[in-house]
Amino acid sequence: MSHLVTAPRSLSDSPTGPQPDTGAFAALGLSPPLLHALADEGYAEPTPIQTRAIPHVLAGRDLFGCAQTGTGKTAAFALPIIEQMLATPGPREAHRCRALVLAPTRELAAQIHASFRAYGRHAGLTAAVIHGGVSQRPQEGAMRRGVDVLVATPGRLLDLVGQRFVDLRAVRWLVLDEADRMLDMGFIHDMRRIVALVPADRQTLLFSATLPREVRELAGTMLRDPLEVQAAPQATPAETVSQSVHFVPKRDKKSLLVTLLHERPMERVIVFTRTKHGADKLHRDLAKAGIPAAAIHGNKSQGQRERALAAFKSPRPPVLIATDIAARGLDVDDVSHVINYELPHEPETYVHRIGRTGRAGQSGEALAFCDPEERDRLDAIEHLLRRSIPRCNEPPAEAADRRRETRAGGREQGGAARAPRGQADGGRRRGRGAGRRRDRGRPAVVTAAARAEPAAQAAGRPEPPRPEPQVSSGRRRHRRAL
Numbered sequence: 222m223s224h225l226v227t228a229p230r231s232l233s234d235s236p237t238g239p240q241p242d243t244g245a246f247a248a249l250g251l252s253p254p255l256l257h258a259l260a261d262e263g264y265a266e267p268t269p270i271q272t273r274a275i276p277h278v279l280a281g282r283d284l285f286g287c288a289q290t291g292t293g294k295t296a297a298f299a300l301p302i303i304e305q306m307l308a309t310p311g312p313r314e315a316h317r318c319r320a321l322v323l324a325p326t327r328e329l330a331a332q333i334h335a336s337f338r339a340y341g342r343h344a345g346l347t348a349a350v351i352h353g354g355v356s357q358r359p360q361e362g363a364m365r366r367g368v369d370v371l372v373a374t375p376g377r378l379l380d381l382v383g384q385r386f387v388d389l390r391a392v393r394w395l396v397l398d399e400a401d402r403m404l405d406m407g408f409i410h411d412m413r414r415i416v417a418l419v420p421a422d423r424q425t426l427l428f429s430a431t432l433p434r435e436v437r438e439l440a441g442t443m444l445r446d447p448l449e450v451q452a453a454p455q456a457t458p459a460e461t462v463s464q465s466v467h468f469v470p471k472r473d474k475k476s477l478l479v480t481l482l483h484e485r486p487m488e489r490v491i492v493f494t495r496t497k498h499g500a501d502k503l504h505r506d507l508a509k510a511g512i513p514a515a516a517i518h519g520n521k522s523q524g525q526r527e528r529a530l531a532a533f534k535s536p537r538p539p540v541l542i543a544t545d546i547a548a549r550g551l552d553v554d555d556v557s558h559v560i561n562y563e564l565p566h567e568p569e570t571y572v573h574r575i576g577r578t579g580r581a582g583q584s585g586e587a588l589a590f591c592d593p594e595e596r597d598r599l600d601a602i603e604h605l606l607r608r609s610i611p612r613c614n615e616p617p618a619e620a621a622d623r624r625r626e627t628r629a630g631g632r633e634q635g636g637a638a639r640a641p642r643g644q645a646d647g648g649r650r651r652g653r654g655a656g657r658r659r660d661r662g663r664p665a666v667v668t669a670a671a672r673a674e675p676a677a678q679a680a681g682r683p684e685p686p687r688p689e690p691q692v693s694s695g696r697r698r699h700r701r702a703l
Contacts, residue, residue, distance in 0.1 A: 249275045251304055254343040259300075262339055268293035270452035275301045278426060283444040286428045288452035294398070295336045298322075298426045302394050303341050306369060313347065316364050316387055318371035320394040321419065323412065325403040326546055327352040327374060327523065328530070333398065334372045346370065351387070353377045354523030361386045375403070375411035382418065392419040397443070400429040401436050401569070409439070416443055430576070431569045462579035466589040466599065468616035474562060474590045475503070479510045481560075481588070482540065488557035489533065490540045493574050495563045500542045503562065513539035519546050545570055553577070561589040564598040568605040591616070 245266050246259055267275070270288040277284055278301035288294050302320050311319065324330040334350035341348065349363035351373040357380070364371075364386050371387070381387040395416070397403065403412060425444050429436050440447060469477050482490065494500045497518040504516040515529035533541045534553055545565065556578045565571055571589075578585025589610065591599050596616070603609050 246300075250279050251275070251300060252307060254307065255300055255304060255340060257343050258340050261342070264296075268296075268452070270294055270450065271297045271300070273450045273452060274298070277448050277450070278302070278424075279304060281424055283424060283447040284426045285440045285444060285447040285449045286426070286452075287432050287450070288428075288430070292452055294428045295333055296340065298396050298398075298428065299333070299336050299340050302370070302396070303337070303344055303346060305394070306346060307344055313367035313369065314388075314391060315367050316385070317391040318349075318364075318368050318387075318389075319391060320370045320396070321389065321392045321415075322370070322372045322396040322398060323375055323378070323403070323415065324372060324398050325374065325406050325408060327354055327526070328546070329399060330372050330374050337370050337372065341370075348372070351377050351381060354526070357381065357386075375408045375415060379411055379414060382415075389415070389418040390420060392423055394424050394426070395419055396426045396428070397439075398428050400427050400439060401431045401433060402573070404433075404435050404439065405567070409435075412439075412443075430573060433569075461583060462575055462585045462587050464575065464587045464589070464610045465613050466591050466610045467613045468591050468593075471592040471594070474592070475506050477590065478503075478560065478562060479507070479512065482507075482512050488555055489553065490558045490560060491556060491574075491577050492540055492542045492560045492562050493565075494542060494544060495565065497544055499563065500544055504542050507540060507542075514542055515539050516542045517546070518544040545574070554580075555583070556580070557585060559585070559587045561587070564589060564591060564595045564602070566598065568598070568602040571602045572605070588613075 246264070247256055249267060249272065251259075269292065270286060271293050274284055274286050274297040278298060284298075286294065286297060288297075306319060322330075322333055324333055330350050330352045334348060337346075337348045346369040347367075348370040349360065349368045349372070351357075351360045351364075351371065353374060353376055357377070360377075360381065364381065378387065382389065397412065403409070425447075427436075427440050427444060427447070467477060478492065481487075492503065492514075494503060497520050500516045500518050504514050507514040515532050517526050517529045521529070529541065530553075532539055542562075559575050559578045561571065561574060565574065575585075575587035578587060589599070593616075599610070
């Protein structure tokens with residue numbers, strides 16, 4: 222991305238027509254340039270994480286924020302940082318930045334950069350983005366002049382620091398966004414190296430969608446007396462997202478996906494796979510089925526990824542097949558459905574995936590395909606969510622359990638009905654022995670009415686008499702032989 226200069230604009234430059242009432246944002250302490258930008262974006266009311274975080278960031282506090290994806294975390298740190306920059310203007314220095322934002326993926330870094338551009342369009346600030354997958358020369362040029370805000374992925378940033386194209390000694394605000402994801406991707410050592418390069422006298426903001434133990438330990442080493450802000454319980458999907466699970470063998474997943482895409486009305490659909498190879502194979506399978514699709518994963522070049530996202534954002538978008546590289550940082554409007562073609566190994570990843578829909582208060586739908594071998598992953602996801610995901614069909618294992626329970630129940634009922642008969646049989650055997658002692662020539666005969674009498678008494682109703690079966694002389698001779 223090239224260096225961006227956002228010059229101030231007058232109010233007359235804004236589009237004509239009614240503008241949203243941004244009074245709620247003004248109450249948080251934001252100034253007219255930011256309120257004007259928010260009106261341009263159509264934002265009227267701050268989200269819970271913005272309401273709870275912005276005043277404390279404006280007050281200079283270190284902050285440890287947790288909120289589910291799609292709830293406006295970026296604005297929660299971008300708006301107060303821009304506001305403080307307006308209040309304390311300073312000269313731009315070559316190779317330096319005043320605010321540094323670290324993000325785990327290229328897509329998220331680009332999205333945060335776009336947000337700073339949108340919110341700071343009337344503030345006269347400069348911003349640049351640094352990430353891998355593209356030539357570093359435009360990034361060198363941007364940093365040669367110096368910027369106010371630098372958004373970067375850790376690896377490329379350290380490369381440019383090592384080449385002396387970036388100097389972090391003037392950083393006043395440090396933001397670590399999606400800290401849990403950065404830990405998952407192995408950036409912990411890079412983050413520690415970067416933190417060691419920025420001044421100790423800084424304001425540090427750490428945001429995460431979940432709060433595992435490792436993230437809390439990281440916050441303890443990088444933040445000073447932080448204020449913890451949570452807008453929702455950790456790992457909680459947005460309430461606007463309806464969830465369901467289809468139990469389907471792996472070999473039948475493709476057919477089910479094609480059927481759903483053909484028969485159900487869907488606007489924009491993201492299909493998540495676990496592997497890059499799986500994403501490419503599914504892309505080819507959908508093409509054979511006549512369904513336009515694009516694939517995005519780590520093996521794609523940055524140009525291919527950008528073209529796939531541009532196609533996905535077009536008026537007639539294809540299906541986007543993605544690995545978890547896109548589970549965060551993919552902020553596309555009007556994603557109606559997220560389909561977990563394969564369940565993730567980490568249950569938290571499921572929350573990030575389905576967070577691509579139901580954003581900014583809109584409704585969305587998340588579907589999951591569960592093979593019998595993935596049942597443990599589904600159980601882990603439901604344990605994290607603290608509730609069951611509604612079933613679209615009965616899972617084979619549960620169906621088998623139900624059949625076994627039905628058969629066992631039938632045996633129990635049959636056994637209960639036969640229990641008196643067993644008692645009668647015992648009585649018959651005892652009676653038979655006693656009969657032999659009394660009269661060895663006449664064995665005892667127990668009738669059906671006698672066998673049913675205890676059950677009838679237990680049920681509280683009389684048993685109608687039934688004719689006694691005749692015992693043949695052959696049976697009597699057989700019994701005597703025994």
